[in-house]
Amino acid sequence: MNFDFSDEQKQLRDEARRFLDENCTTKEVRAILEGKDVYDRKLWKGLADLGLLGIAIPEEFGGAGAGRLELCIVAEEIGRALAPVPYSSTVYLASEILLRAGTDAQKKEWLPKIAKGEAIGALAFVEGPGNPTPGGMKASVSGGKLSGRKTLVADGGVADFAIVAARAGSGENTLSLYLVDLKGAGVTRANVETVDPTRNHAEITFANAPAALVGNEGEGWTLLTQALDRAAVLVAFEQIGGADRALYMARDYALDRMAFGRQIGSFQAIKHILADMYVSATLARSNAYYGAWALSTDAGELAEAAANARVSATQAFQLCAKQNNQVHGGMGFTWEADCHLFYRRSNLLALTLGSLSWWEDALIERMRKRNAA
Template sequence: MQEAGGSDSPTEERTAMQFDFSDDQKELRDGVRRLLDQRCPISVVRAVADGEAGHSAELWREIGESGFLAAAVPEQYGGVGAGYLELCLVAQELGRSLAPLPTVSSVYQASEALLIAGSDAQKAAWLPRLASGAAIGTVALAERPGETTPGAIAATVRGGKLSGVKIPVADGIAADLAIVLAKDEAGGQSLFLADLGAAGVTREGVKTIDPTRKHARLSFADTPVEPLGAAGQGWALLDRVRDRAAVLTAFEQIGGAEAALFMARDYALQRFAFGRQIGSFQAIKHMLADMYVALELARSNCYYGAWALSVDSDTLPAAAASARVAATQAYQLCSANTIQVHGGMGFTWEFDCHLHYRRSNYLALALGGASLWESRLIAAIRPRAA
């Protein structure tokens, strides 16, 4: 187990180092895998990629009805109340199957923002719908290309009305609810809940590298909103949401990385050149070995992140950042090398390799790029190294 940043408690450190998922949790994972094998073949992924819909509505409904989206939501708000370990394993299987669903936006970010900062009324109004898949949430931060910083936020809220533009907003085409970062009347930066069915909201599709995760330009013109959390605490709340979402997204990434590795391995065993399996060639062996090592390193960091998230450890910022960095590197390496193993055919639309390559690059940027998370990791572990 890779431990990021250590722990102030010897007991906590031993617990983290010995962590593994229980048999019941692994049985849940296997159940999710069986469902996705049946309901999310590659044809479903391609149908969303080739179409205009932002996700597979039928699959979203089935996953919601099965309770998998609600694993970490308390029962009082329509959830299952199982916990974050279960949600991590659900995320891993969604990544393995390339599920074309708005999980990063709705489950890992919007729902978590409500759990962290929402009032009882806001939770009661939105969490049951998000947990069941009846509604889709998203987070609207950026307003221009590049890293989102406090100085880059121009959207404003005056008299409970939001005006401004957010781009690109992940899953913004289909979302019902947006958690929006904007300037409040005191000049601070706060989070606000915006019902995207309200007046003054317009949407415009934005193309991205992964056509199974549709984005949008959201424009707000005096749209009624509600404050989420304390005024002026937008960035602090976002940091907490990002740490939770980073762990969950990292599990999607290692699920995808594992699928890409198996895809490359299977092809290397089936493809013959010069009378031999290409998997017997040293260059292919080394490529597959590098993929395996990167995946297992990421898996160990993700397990540590899952433990830290499940117990709300004070090491979560470091654990989340290390999981995010390692999983991003693993998925990008595995998806790129899978194309190489397949040779010239791997670059064609007909082969499925590019679907993982696209998803890996989308997820690498979904919560901020690699440099952001490397900086967050350094900032989290520096005080412990001093």
């Protein structure tokens, strides 16, 4: 058994971490938080130059041709750095959907641009409150033109194109995926404020926007849930990266901060908080590794492994981020301390791709399916 990353993959992690440590400190994250720009363009360019945007894109489409395990490695570092860039939307969602379901022409048009940092992608599937259901999406396509409203699209305000879930007709099983050029006709965008302003979100209204089918007509729900499963593993890596950093930030503060003549980390009340954070982060890491194995081998276990990784990583990052605030006491509540950057990101990641309760439900359903088989 070798349930771990290889030495080469660990080397990639070191390189990515070194680059992000230098180019994505919390100073850069705060610049986006405070509205100096909608995302960190310099960092995006740097990630492209390092080959990290196209890391899992085959060489024939301008990428590095590495596998999903390498992508998991990078995802953890993106999460650890709280990178204020549209990485997950572009790389885990748009690029992965095109790779699996796009036409050769669509791949040739968009994937090289993604790899070079010249195109940002997004996935548009949210229409109002509630987790996604196949019947809940009203956007529709008629004569190759898409109309409807997607109320919260991650990175929708900065993306060049979007994969949009919409109906090909009025019947059941007509949900399909479409590629829409967001700079083209019939697209109106308005940025939306969210719990984590370091990641752009927008509402997008489509009015007869030209739309090209991705995958087969009526295959939309299957493609969408598969894409969300695959992205859930990658976002789980972002979450364990964030959880790990929040844990050690709290640990370091507990070592530095004195009260009652002692390091606060010598009080069991604080130690036990930190131990529970460690436990949660460790379980989440192991579950994410299993998700990585399933993702990289396209295993039959992927759906269950993804939900398992997603539930575990969401709980771990939420716990570590909120308890990091708690260990920091009053300082944790200030704008000046970095704790809220982790708290914001943990809350955003807990909701994106469908919220925790949705994934909990999915995990049980998938366990039942396996047990019935």
